Amino acid sequence: MKQIAESTVRRLSLYLRFLEDYRRQGLETISSGDLASLGGMTSAQVRKDLSFFGSFGTRGLGYSVNALAHRIREILGLEREWQVIIVGAGKIGAALAQYRAFGERGFRIVGIYDVDPARIGVSLDGTIVKDQRELDADLQSVKPDIVLIAVPAEAAQPLLERVTKAGIRGVLNFAPTPLHAPSGVTLRSVDMALELELLSYTLTSAMA
Amino acid sequence: MKQIAESTVRRLSLYLRFLEDYRRQGLETISSGDLASLGGMTSAQVRKDLSFFGSFGTRGLGYSVNALAHRIREILGLEREWQVIIVGAGKIGAALAQYRAFGERGFRIVGIYDVDPARIGVSLDGTIVKDQRELDADLQSVKPDIVLIAVPAEAAQPLLERVTKAGIRGVLNFAPTPLHAPSGVTLRSVDMALELELLSYTLTSAMA
DNA sequence: GGGTGCTTGTGAATGTTTTCACAACTTATT
DNA sequence: AATAAGTTGTGAAAACATTCACAAGCACCC
Known part of the structure; x- marks a missing residue:
């Protein structure tokens, strides 16, 4: 087509x-x-x-x-269920974990990961945050469809490479930095700072 | 231009x-x-x-x-500082309140509001959540430039009308619903569920 | 069963964005 | 001073997206 x-x-x-x-x-x-x-x-x-x-x-x-x-x-492609994992259990990861609109559309959160011991073991909306060292093994066994990147900007590109090497084909990035994905991988980014800058531009132009 | x-x-x-x-x-x-x-x-x-x-x-x-x-x-328009308020102190509002990338770009969070008594009075990244009943008065006195909407979908459109009537010209909406702004108001939306659906579409087409 | 009113589906026209391709200019080198 | 190497700025072309405008088709009513 x-x-x-x-x-x-x-x-x-x-x-x-x-x-x-x-x-x-x-x-x-x-x-x-x-x-x-x-x-x-x-x-x-x-x-x-x-x-x-x-x-x-x-x-x-x-x-x-x-x-x-x-x-x-x-x-x-919403007639099926998508298995989604979240990497990064900070404020944004936590917000994503409990975001109702995902579940309503068939996106099922099957895992959350972080590197910070203070966050590991905590329950976020019913899902326990796991140690990020378990990520590779889980990518193999669970074979999720989509990864949500909710880690700090500097950790995002290495993480992207790690999950794409493990066979992940769909990534939604929330870190405020442009990432480069290998071909065959679909990467989208939600960049809230950039949206605010677009708003700033329009407001500024409208005033001039 | x-x-x-x-x-x-x-x-x-x-x-x-x-x-x-x-x-x-x-x-x-x-x-x-x-x-x-x-x-x-x-x-x-x-x-x-x-x-x-x-x-x-x-x-x-x-x-x-x-x-x-x-x-x-x-x-x-990033050579100035923008005064921003957040309405809705749930998970998304809280994530926005502490989001470093905003401050780095000159977007200063000057207020957070919620209707839930359990959330009012709580400190989010140094800003105390205020009762949403104080919103109208604060819009008049503080005159913020931008409002971030982080309330449930059904509350978003009424809130948008309320803040635009108070003279707000820039709104960034995080509720997963399309909103209609009066002309002269710049409205942008960050719709995370919609981004996931776009990802779903691309992954689905790539498979077929 | 024919007429009326409404709405789709779609080629053609228009408008917008991206890409091409190259003259014009700058710096560095001999 | 002349040449070479590199890069910008920009019209023109190509690609892409939206809007127009209308024939075709369906439902409803008399």
Whole structure:
């Protein structure tokens, strides 16, 4: 299949949330215009996004809320469960461990690791923090799908190399530093400081 | 000035980090090629990004590390201090309160608020969590520049309306829900669940 | 069963971002 | 002073993403 733009996939995730809202409200159909006004985009954009994956709607009527939600979940790979481990049990790691939105989407936290003896053994939302020396063995035995990096910036790149050598293919990095992953590994970064800088830029430009 | 693409500004933030690394290493000049290989982009991209804001380099030599870093800090609005408050003192709010990377960039946390009596009065990284009923008064007196939203999803939109009515122009939202801001307000969202879904999509497509 | 109103799906047009490619300029060298 | 090596800045081209605009299709009603 042709390469789909990240912006399209990002919107697909939003559509899914709106569909789930609609379902909770007991509504059975939704139009591209409804989705667009919820998400602040145009209806043409919604239809074009969906058209990359097929034709799911009914002309004159719109989309079946259930059918479209199911199809988007399939596209995004959310019909399965993903095994996730967190490395770093500081404040950010702890926040991730108890983050409800992950579990609701099928991301199951199966392990948390740290190097600090003061953190090892502590329970974070029901999961005991393990010694990071057990990480390699656990990567072999548990074979998680995704690793969340929540360690200090300087420890992030070595950790990335360690987990990719162990066969991990998906990494979400929360350390505020750009990382380089080998090809075949999908790396995304959530950089909160950078987001704040973007805000700073926009506020500064708006004032000038 | 012409509208600058968000992707360009995002890269500018990255360049600034690389420049700071270079400065720490005592290097005085850097080429677009150096910046590009650090950030995984092309040298033409780097030069084009910078060209939107002027000509800062010397042909044959490259860019002065100090001068370029200073200029990017100016562009991003990082030469001043920003007063930031956090609403929501749960795990995410607490993680944000102690996040070192904010302070290093001139974002100063001047208040944290929550509605939960169990959290009010607690010190988070030196700042005492205040009762959210004091928020409106403090917005008037402290006049912070930026609000970080770290409340549950269902409380996020009402809170956004409350702070924008009080004159807040910049908001960074961490609740996993799309928000709608009035025009004139800059809203950005960090949606960790959505990032994981993007990862899920890429991993799923790569397998197929 | 035909008409009306609404909504999709999609080529074409437009707008935006990235990449290319090279003249122009700087420094270093002989 | 002339040459060589290196790097910027930038128009033009290419690639990519969004918006337009409308034929096609479906549901509902009379």
